[in-house]
Amino acid sequence: MEAIAQYGTILLVLTVAFGFFMAWGVGANDVANAMGTSVGAQAITIKQAIIIAMVFEFAGAYLAGGEVTGTIRKGIVDPELLAETPDLLVYGMMAALLAAATWLLVATTFGWPVSTTHSIVGAIVGFASVGISVDAVKWAKVAEIAASWIVSPVIAGTASFLLFMSVRRFIFAAPDPYIAAKRLVPIYIFMVGFVVSMVTLTKGLKHLGLDISFQESLVYAVGFAGVITAIGALIIRQLKVSERDDPTRRVEGVFAILMIFTACSMAFAHGSNDVANAIGPVAAVYGVIDSGGLVAQTSSTPPWILLLGGVGILAGLALYGYRVMATIGKHITELTPSSGFAAELAAATTVVVASGFSLPVSTTHTLVGGVLGVGLARGISALNLRVVGTIFLSWLVTLPAGAVLAIVFFYIFRWIFSV
Numbered sequence: 001m002e003a004i005a006q007y008g009t010i011l012l013v014l015t016v017a018f019g020f021f022m023a024w025g026v027g028a029n030d031v032a033n034a035m036g037t038s039v040g041a042q043a044i045t046i047k048q049a050i051i052i053a054m055v056f057e058f059a060g061a062y063l064a065g066g067e068v069t070g071t072i073r074k075g076i077v078d079p080e081l082l083a084e085t086p087d088l089l090v091y092g093m094m095a096a097l098l099a100a101a102t103w104l105l106v107a108t109t110f111g112w113p114v115s116t117t118h119s120i121v122g123a124i125v126g127f128a129s130v131g132i133s134v135d136a137v138k139w140a141k142v143a144e145i146a147a148s149w150i151v152s153p154v155i156a157g158t159a160s161f162l163l164f165m166s167v168r169r170f171i172f173a174a175p176d177p178y179i180a181a182k183r184l185v186p187i188y189i190f191m192v193g194f195v196v197s198m199v200t201l202t203k204g205l206k207h208l209g210l211d212i213s214f215q216e217s218l219v220y221a222v223g224f225a226g227v228i229t230a231i232g233a234l235i236i237r238q239l240k241v242s243e244r245d246d247p248t249r250r251v252e253g254v255f256a257i258l259m260i261f262t263a264c265s266m267a268f269a270h271g272s273n274d275v276a277n278a279i280g281p282v283a284a285v286y287g288v289i290d291s292g293g294l295v296a297q298t299s300s301t302p303p304w305i306l307l308l309g310g311v312g313i314l315a316g317l318a319l320y321g322y323r324v325m326a327t328i329g330k331h332i333t334e335l336t337p338s339s340g341f342a343a344e345l346a347a348a349t350t351v352v353v354a355s356g357f358s359l360p361v362s363t364t365h366t367l368v369g370g371v372l373g374v375g376l377a378r379g380i381s382a383l384n385l386r387v388v389g390t391i392f393l394s395w396l397v398t399l400p401a402g403a404v405l406a407i408v409f410f411y412i413f414r415w416i417f418s419v
Helices: 002-040 046-064 066-074 086-109 116-132 139-172 177-204 214-237 247-290 303-320 322-331 337-356 363-377 385-417
Strands: none
Touching: 002 046, 002 086, 002 116, 002 247, 002 303, 002 322, 002 337, 002 363, 002 385, 046 247, 046 303, 046 322, 086 116, 086 247, 086 322, 086 385, 116 139, 116 247, 116 363, 116 385, 139 177, 139 247, 139 337, 139 363, 177 214, 177 247, 177 337, 214 247, 247 303, 247 337, 247 363, 322 363, 322 385, 337 363, 363 385
């Protein structure tokens, strides 16, 4: 308690800095995953990906990021056990941020698409179990999150497989694939708009003070999806293609337009879920310091903290995201607009639904699962198994790396600020 009274401002400034560093890492690694499929499929350029992320990552973080932030902030460590030692919670959350961000920087340098959720959850569990007490960790919640890491890529992979097979069955196998694409792609656009709208309306707007019933959300979501579909259909109708192009190329041109919508939905989905990895610990520390050392069970996430996460994510993507984009978009399997669409829509749906249930799933896992799903739809030979193996190995290393680094940083902070 004395440390918070004496060093409260310094601790908060350091936490904000580490939170920004963590958000930067999320942008460089995880947002690059979200945009990598669209860039790899050549549906959008890297510059366009950054612009899309600027708008929709920030919107997802600000409008729908509050729910999962609560899970990261107080769902993994039991605040009641730290009521008498709030300084330990502050040191631990600072250590978790710095540890996870450091690991993300290393992984991104090598182009490994690791899980930022793995990184921060592993770091929090590490400092809490060793630095405080094994009983301080809510192991049931950790088990629930860990199960989602396995379930989410399987669900996304299965969904992307089925989506891509539906594209092949109803569009590429049609007598005139180009006409079939122009007729059916608006349906896929409607699915994108509806899913993102529902999770925003039902879960994401609570911290803004808007209370909308489920029935009202259904109506609004259908209306919003209808508007998005009308815009998409208008763009497709204006699409100019050369009659000399082969049918496949013409169809992929339609799906390239669709991928603009799926890229937006993936960016929104990522912002709504993974921003919590960066700002959840910041919100926890702010709550303790702002209250003078009170460890509260419930507290709101101030808008400026959501803003911090959104800006940091964009900075990471713009400055360092190209390395992981190359791995996701080009090195796992060859992506086309039609296959990239299936991977992105499946991953975005999985993430936004998980965000609605306050589950911090791994966007990396869902997106890699989606890419693997469309690769398997073309046969296992379409996958670069060496790259897939490297990615899986980096996933296994991520959690213990975050935990070990967090333990080291925790003891360093406790030593520096002990009074």
